Amino acid sequence: MDKLKLKKRILEESKRIQRELVKRLESVSRRQAQAEEEGAANLTALSREPEPEPQNRLFPRLADALEGLATLEKLAVEALHERVAPGSVVLTDVRNFFVAVSLAEFSVEGQTYLGLSPESPAYPERAHKRQGDTFRLGGAVHRIEDVF
Numbered sequence: 001m002d003k004l005k006l007k008k009r010i011l012e013e014s015k016r017i018q019r020e021l022v023k024r025l026e027s028v029s030r031r032q033a034q035a036e037e038e039g040a041a042n043l044t045a046l047s048r049e050p051e052p053e054p055q056n057r058l059f060p061r062l063a064d065a066l067e068g069l070a071t072l073e074k075l076a077v078e079a080l081h082e083r084v085a086p087g088s089v090v091l092t093d094v095r096n097f098f099v100a101v102s103l104a105e106f107s108v109e110g111q112t113y114l115g116l117s118p119e120s121p122a123y124p125e126r127a128h129k130r131q132g133d134t135f136r137l138g139g140a141v142h143r144i145e146d147v148f
Helices: 003-045 060-074
Strands: 089-092 095-100 103-108 111-117 134-138 140-147
Touching: 003 060, 003 089, 003 095, 003 103
Parallel strands: 095 111
Antiparallel strands: 089 095, 089 140, 103 111, 134 140
């Protein structure tokens, strides 16, 4: 297995998933804004009061998704890691992780991975660990089989 090539494929799949999330949230945001504008226009016509100020419709989930996409776009995966750090692929005896942004499980080349943000409360327990080290998650002990 070419670890660097696999790492790049995992990053590309993560970007694809994050882009899809951004598109869905932008679509919802546009529909919500349109519905609010139509509701405000109807209310204004009935009350003959001035239209309310436009509100910021970029709700927090969309802002988070855009930030996550920016993080992935800046992430360099040109080197292999010996210790868990942002950009690492972490294989354990229980589950595989990609340290970049929080993502639901996804598959690359027949293996499943879970996106783990370095900002998440679960990250410090794994940070700087290396092959053979263990960490506790949900009461279970996980053994790191490989980091790259």
